[in-house]
Amino acid sequence: MTEPIISLTGVRKSFGNNEVLKGIDFEVAVGEVVCLIGPSGSGKSTLLRSINHLEKIDSGEIVVAGHQVGYELHRGYRREQSGKAIAAARRDVGMLFQHFNLFPHMTVLENIIEAPVRVAHRKRSEAIATARALLAQVGLDGKERAYPSELSGGQQQRVAIARALAMKPKVLLFDEPTSALDPEVVGEVLTVMRDLAAGGSTMIVVTHEMGFAREVADRVIFMADGAIVESGPPADLLGNPQHERTRTFLARILA
Amino acid sequence: MRADPLRIRPRRHPVIIALNVAMVLALVGAVSILFTNENFEWATVFQYLFSEQVLAGVVVTLWLTAISMFLGIVIGIVLAVMRLSPYAVFRYSAGVYIWFFRGVPVLVQLIFWFNLSSLFPTIDFGLPFMTPLFSLDANELITRTTAAILGLALCEAAYMAEIVRAGIESVGSGQSEAASALGMSPWLTFRRIVLPQATRVIIPPTGNELINLLKGTSLVSVLAISDLLYAVQTIYSQNFQTIPLLITATIWYLVITSVLNVIQSRIERHFAAGVIGRPGRTTPGMRRAKIEAVT
Numbered sequence: 001m002t003e004p005i006i007s008l009t010g011v012r013k014s015f016g017n018n019e020v021l022k023g024i025d026f027e028v029a030v031g032e033v034v035c036l037i038g039p040s041g042s043g044k045s046t047l048l049r050s051i052n053h054l055e056k057i058d059s060g061e062i063v064v065a066g067h068q069v070g071y072e073l074h075r076g077y078r079r080e081q082s083g084k085a086i087a088a089a090r091r092d093v094g095m096l097f098q099h100f101n102l103f104p105h106m107t108v109l110e111n112i113i114e115a116p117v118r119v120a121h122r123k124r125s126e127a128i129a130t131a132r133a134l135l136a137q138v139g140l141d142g143k144e145r146a147y148p149s150e151l152s153g154g155q156q157q158r159v160a161i162a163r164a165l166a167m168k169p170k171v172l173l174f175d176e177p178t179s180a181l182d183p184e185v186v187g188e189v190l191t192v193m194r195d196l197a198a199g200g201s202t203m204i205v206v207t208h209e210m211g212f213a214r215e216v217a218d219r220v221i222f223m224a225d226g227a228i229v230e231s232g233p234p235a236d237l238l239g240n241p242q243h244e245r246t247r248t249f250l251a252r253i254l255a
Numbered sequence: 256m257r258a259d260p261l262r263i264r265p266r267r268h269p270v271i272i273a274l275n276v277a278m279v280l281a282l283v284g285a286v287s288i289l290f291t292n293e294n295f296e297w298a299t300v301f302q303y304l305f306s307e308q309v310l311a312g313v314v315v316t317l318w319l320t321a322i323s324m325f326l327g328i329v330i331g332i333v334l335a336v337m338r339l340s341p342y343a344v345f346r347y348s349a350g351v352y353i354w355f356f357r358g359v360p361v362l363v364q365l366i367f368w369f370n371l372s373s374l375f376p377t378i379d380f381g382l383p384f385m386t387p388l389f390s391l392d393a394n395e396l397i398t399r400t401t402a403a404i405l406g407l408a409l410c411e412a413a414y415m416a417e418i419v420r421a422g423i424e425s426v427g428s429g430q431s432e433a434a435s436a437l438g439m440s441p442w443l444t445f446r447r448i449v450l451p452q453a454t455r456v457i458i459p460p461t462g463n464e465l466i467n468l469l470k471g472t473s474l475v476s477v478l479a480i481s482d483l484l485y486a487v488q489t490i491y492s493q494n495f496q497t498i499p500l501l502i503t504a505t506i507w508y509l510v511i512t513s514v515l516n517v518i519q520s521r522i523e524r525h526f527a528a529g530v531i532g533r534p535g536r537t538t539p540g541m542r543r544a545k546i547e548a549v550t
Contacts, residue, residue, distance in 0.1 A: 054432055083441055091438035101433035104529045105451050114447065115437035147529040160433075167437055 005030045005202055006051065006171060011060035013046060020046050021057070022226040028171075028204060033197045035213035035234070036206045038223035039249055044206045047223070048173050051204070052093050053086055065092045065170045091119065094164030098176040100156040102148040102163070108135070109144040112163045120167065127166070134162040138192050154185025158192055172196065174205040210254060214238055222246045299499035303490060304506065312486030313507055319403060319482060320469045326408035327468070328461070331415025336445070338420050349416065356413035362474050365406035369478050371397050403475040411468055418460045422453035455526045462519035466512050483507055 004027035013021040020043045028034055036044040049055040051062060053070035059078070062069040067089045071078040081089070103111050112131040116122045122130075135141050138158040148156050157177055164172060174193070178186045190212050197203060197216045207213060213220050214234045221231040224245050230237060241247050289295060303309050337349035356364070372393035379387030397405075426449050434444040476485035487500040 052436055054436065087435065087438050087440050090436055093436070095433070095436035097429060097433065099429055101427075101429040103430065103433070103448055103452075105455075105526075106529070115439060118443055118447065119438045119440075149529055163437070 003030070004028060005065055006204070007061075007063045008047075008051070009061045011047070011050060011057050011062060013043075013050065013055065013057045020226045021050070023060070024226075024228060026221065026228065026231070028202060030202055031200045032218045033201075033203045033205070033216055035217040035220045036204060036223060037208070037210070037213060037220060037249075038229075042223040043226040044223045045175055048175050048204060048206050051171075051173060052090055052095050054095070056080070064089065067092065087119075091167055092170045094167060094169035094172045096157070096160055096164060096172070096174045096177045098180050100148070100153070100160045100180075102156055102160055104148050107145050107147055108140070108151075108159050111148070111159060112166050115163070116166050130166055131162065134165050135159075137165075137195075138162050139188070152185055153181045154188045157181065157189045161189075161192055161196075170202065172201055172203045174203065174207070176206050176208070178207070178209060208253065210238060210250075222249065224249070294498060295502065296496060296499040299496050300502045300506070303487070303500060303503045306490075308486050308490060309483070309503060309507070312481055312483035313511075315481055315486075316469065316472050316483040316507075317511070319407065319472045319475065319480075320465070323404055323407035323411055323472070324465055324468055326404070327411030327415050327464075330408070330412035332419050334412060334416035335419035335423060338416065339423060353413045353416055356410050357417075359410075361406060361410050361471055362477065364410055365403060365474055365478060368397060368402040368405045369399065371402070399478050399480055403472075403478055403480055407468065407471060407475070411464065414464055415461070418457055418464065419453070421460075422455075422457035423449060425456045426452045451526070455523075455530070458519065458523050458526060462515065465519075466515055469511060469515070470508065 006028040008024055008026050011021050011024040012019065020041075024043075024047055036048065038044050046055050050057050051064065051069065053062075056070065061071070061078075068081070069089050070081060070086060072081050072085070080086075103114070106114065109128065109131055112134065113124065113127040116127040116130065117124055132141065132144065135143060138161055140155060140158055140162070143151065143155065143159070148159070151159065177193070178189050181189065186209070190209065193203070193205070193212070194216055205212075205217070217234045219231055220234045220237045222229045222237060222241070222243075222245075229243050229245050230241065237246070238250065241250060334349045334352060337345040338353075340346055359367075375393050377390040378393050378396060379390045381387035381389075430448050430452065431444050434448045435441070439447070472482055473484040475482055476488060479485065481489070483504050487504045491497045491500040
């Protein structure tokens with residue numbers, strides 16, 4: 001494995017008495033596509049969100065592109081970083097949500113250029129040119145002036161992908177990007193994601209789309225009860241799972 | 256017209272028809288009283304409607320409303336953000352403020368502020384039990400006008416805080432998550448993403464507050480500030496035309512609140528951008544047309 005761009009060491013997190021992450025260790029290499037699968041409540045979304053510090057962790061270390069995420073060493077213990085440092089670390093990470101979370105009071109174009117202009121301080125004209133190119137890339141040219149409420153779920157998620165890409169992130173995190181979509185538009189979002197993977201993007205995808213995992217992922221990780229049960233190339237993990245837990249989950253989801 | 260047995264017409268209720276007739280009769284009666292009862296003294300009403308004294312009162316009422324509302328909104332936003340802060344020190348201090356200023360009648364607060372110098376002859380700045388860094392004379396600082404503005408604005412801020420808080424809470428957490436995931440700072444997220452969406456929810460109750468405040472300014476007449484009510488009071492204490500002059504004031508209050516209503520619906524339409532399916536509001540298409548006209 002080449003130098004990892006994401007590395008997690010001993011990540012733990014509890015909600016009250018319920019430990020949802022029980023010491024997670026894993027690494028992702030540049031250009032790698034990792035699919036996180038597992039039953040609901042297994043901690044996969046929490047894990048993904050912690051990589052962007054949308055979820056605080058109780059202990060452990062998360063490093064993305066050489067930067068500590070969320071916490072820093074201070075006199076021998078870890079404490080939360082300043083808001084500024086957290087915001088800076090997040091610029092390397094693009095995040096896609098189950099419910100898209102586009103800004104409803106802004107047009108598609110305004111959604112995409114907001115962060116490049118206000119956060120990365122790029123020129124407005126450049127940001128608009130980039131946004132147009134990205135919209136073409138996700139198959140939505142001509143929708144610049146539409147409001148999110150005028151678009152289908154699949155179109156909204158593709159705008160959200162363009163919005164994330166506009167910040168030129170080094171890593172993309174997908175949190176069940178197709179779970180809220182009507183079945184007939186799932187394909188158009190998966191196609192865009194497949195193109196991104198083929199273009200060399202580093203991606204972690206929490207998903208229930210086993211077809212996508214089998215076809216696109218370099219590695220599939222199966223999580224249950226806050227721990228990684230097993231991981232491996234999709235053909236092995238999905239075709240010949242080693243653990244009983246994995247087998248019952250796959251039997252249920254592929255039935 | 257040919258009778259069409261397939262055409263559907265609304266059902267007519269006899270009670271509703273009777274009520275309509277009754278309302279028309281009541282309206283005719285009310286209007287005729289306005290013209291026949293000479294105690295209204297319409298000539299006097301219109302004689303003073305645009306008199307210098309009354310117009311000056313209107314101006315005082317308007318700027319007192321404007322400055323108190325402006326301060327109320329600004330302090331209210333700060334209080335609302337404090338109420339939602341993760342730090343208890345902000346949450347509790349804002350909570351105590353709102354508890355106090357919402358709990359004491361405005362009239363009591365106005366008189367209290369006006370008489371503050373009896374409680375604190377000087378206003379000192381410094382640490383408790385230490386010699387003050389500097390002191391101000393309360394009698395000079397708290398004039399009639401500042402007492403009026405303080406009383407109205409500080410109380411208004413408490414109400415606005417709750418309205419703004421409800422607006423902020425109406426914006427889903429996914430919005431600030433998406434913004435922070437793009438690297439936006441908490442302040443930028445609040446200003447660009449949360450507040451504009453909250454504003455849509457905040458405006459209708461704020462319109463009510465503004466109209467309440469406008470009417471509430473009539474309370475400052477107890478401090479002998481020459482607002483609209485105090486102006487007509489001064490006039491009728493001399494000529495004893497109490498009713499006609501109160502009607503003069505009523506007309507002005509109604510005119511101003513009507514204008515404010517129109518302004519409010521304009522602002523609501525502006526902030527409805529991106530929201531579809533709300534009849535009578537701007538559709539995204541209308542805003543697009545506006546943008547195209549500008550660019």
